[in-house]
Amino acid sequence: MLKKYSVKKLLNKGKFFINKKVLVEGWIRSFRYSIFIDLNDGSTINNLQIILSRKLDQKIQKKITIGSSISVIGIVKKSIGIKQHIELKTLDLTIYQSVDSKIIQKSILQPKKHSLEKLREQAHLRFQTNIFSCIMRIRHHIAFGIHKYFHEHGFFYLHSPIITTSNSEGTGKMFQITTMDLKNNPIDYKKDFFKCETFLSVSGQLEAESASLGLGKVYTFGPVFRAENSNTSRHLSEFWMVEPEISFYHLEENMNLAESFLKFIIKYIIDNNMEDLIFLNQYLEKWDRKKKNFLLEKLELTLKFPFKKISYTEAVKILDQEKKEKNIKFLHPIVWGMDLQSEHEQYLVDKYFKIPVIIFDYPCNIKAFYMRMNDDEKTVRAMDILLPEIGEIIGGSQREERYDILLKRMKDTNTDVNKLWWYLDTRRFGSVPHSGFGLGFDRLVQFITGMNNIRDVIPFPRTPNNAEF
Structure with a gap:
């Protein structure tokens, strides 16, 4: 049985896989010019470039969409592109599930920038x-x-x-x-x-x-x-x-x-x-x-x-002195015996001691x-x-x-x-x-x-x- 590798391992150990036949699985992050697939399996931030064979069945090629899950058997080759050092030339490709492009357009998986608030609305997909x-x-x-x-x-x-x-x-x-x-x-x-x-x-x-x-x-x-x-x-x-x-x-x-x-x-x-x-x-x-x-x-x-280690008493003295000498405006009073507020703590770390x-x-x-x-x-x-x-x-x-x-x-x-x-x-x-x-x-x-x-x-x-x- 052909050994399966993660995208991370293939990319990190690329030179050891040149001209070897491998199996890799993942999700399609992008599909360009009907020939280039960027594949990711979650193991790394980087994608593996897949080069589709010209002999690939046209029916399969039409089902290749962003977000689809696939299995690819191919030969690892040294890439001539500057964005990656290896790529995978396909011998065989299996689609586990094709994603309707109309559905993708309504989700956070469409290839465009989304706000973090938008991502939270679809928390089940943001992985x-x-x-x-x-x-x-x-x-x-x-x-x-x-x-x-x-x-x-x-x-x-x-x-x-x-x-x-x-x-x-x-x-x-x-x-x-x-x-x-x-x-x-x-x-x-x-x-x-x-x-x-x-x-x-x-x-x-x-x-x-x-x-x-x-x-x-x-x-x-x-x-x-x-x-x-x-x-x-x-x-x-x-x-x-x-x-x-x-x-x-x-x-x-x-x-x-x-x-x-x-x-x-x-x-x-x-x-x-x-x-x-x-x-x-x-x-x-x-x-x-x-x-x-x-x-x-x-x-x-x-x-x-x-x-930096300082006592609470020292911290209060520093904050009080900074307030008087530099006219720092704190929303909360600085009084010994009261708990330090976030603004006091962040001033000590970000402004005073750094x-x-x-x-x-x-x-x-x-x-x-x-x-x-x-x-x-x-x-x-x-x-x-x-x-x-x-x-x-x-x-x-x-x-x-x-x-x-x-x-x-x-x-x-x-x-x-x-x-x-x-x-x-x-x-x-x-x-x-x-x-x-x-x-x-x-x-x-x-x-x-x-x-x-x-x-x-x-x-x-x-x-x-x-x-x-």
Whole structure:
């Protein structure tokens, strides 16, 4: 049986296939002069040029249209054209399905530019577009790189539950799960499926902490859900989180790990997806001439310098000073004790330091109950990593390992101790200093691909008023 090759392998190893008979399958991206076919199978951004035989049955040739799926047996030849180094001269061609040209004209697969908003309207077809296939290949390699990094650093992959009874973050709305009729009021949850009130999880952190206190190093990587009615270019209702937890780790080690992790992933994508990055860079440049080589330079700059580490107090002083001296107009006030807004974070990264920034030691009143209290009893051992263009990409902390202080923090923040008795209980059995962080996976994809809207980096976005496909 004739061996089948991917388009990527044929193009990358072209010189080894010259004058060899091969089988390749894919979709027709273009059909020119009734003789040239550009074939793509999704393995690469680049197309393989097919030269049709003059002996090809005219009935078959009439069925060749853009979008059609075909199988081709042919001889690999060195191309005389400047756009490709090899081409395939057909010996036999089979059409799996021909696409009606009238249907193509109504879809995003017609050979013309479409807005990203238009692509979202046909999300089931956008995998077949150049821009989205690039993003999905990069998304795959980012996910693979994440597993690779943690495996090489001695972490164990933990599957945390999607169904939960508590909000580990302590804030924000959650999606409720029930088999009961919600019209009945009050609802007797003892008759519900789980015999209690349950929700879709917003984080696997608390479970990961529990596991790390026995396994040392663990990480979760899975979907999480938030029911906030936030219709921005940076928020999704269903998204993916990466959450490592490490025993015997203090905040400084946690910050260094997060920086090392991000740089590893970015370097991995540069090494493995350069063709896709170049295409995306050209795509961004078409929309904005100022973005010439912007994407590649941004990624390389992230790798070039150590991340700048400053305390929350220092960040507030810098912003306040910049506002006074340079008359910077911020929409939100800069007051110690208030959470930094996106405009503040992006100013620090894009205008002031011009490199990624790690801010640490936040006021305790704006952070979660599980973060370790500092000796000043005003701040906690928290940290956020800010990247250019995107802002916050990672949030983490050293966790509060002391039972009495954790109990007090839970009570002070009105956290339900009865629901989280098991989390509190872990501090009774050999508790140790431990740390962790959460990475918004989709935001990392957004940063690496340069896309402005997070809905364009996930296969089927789930947002307020939208759960189609």
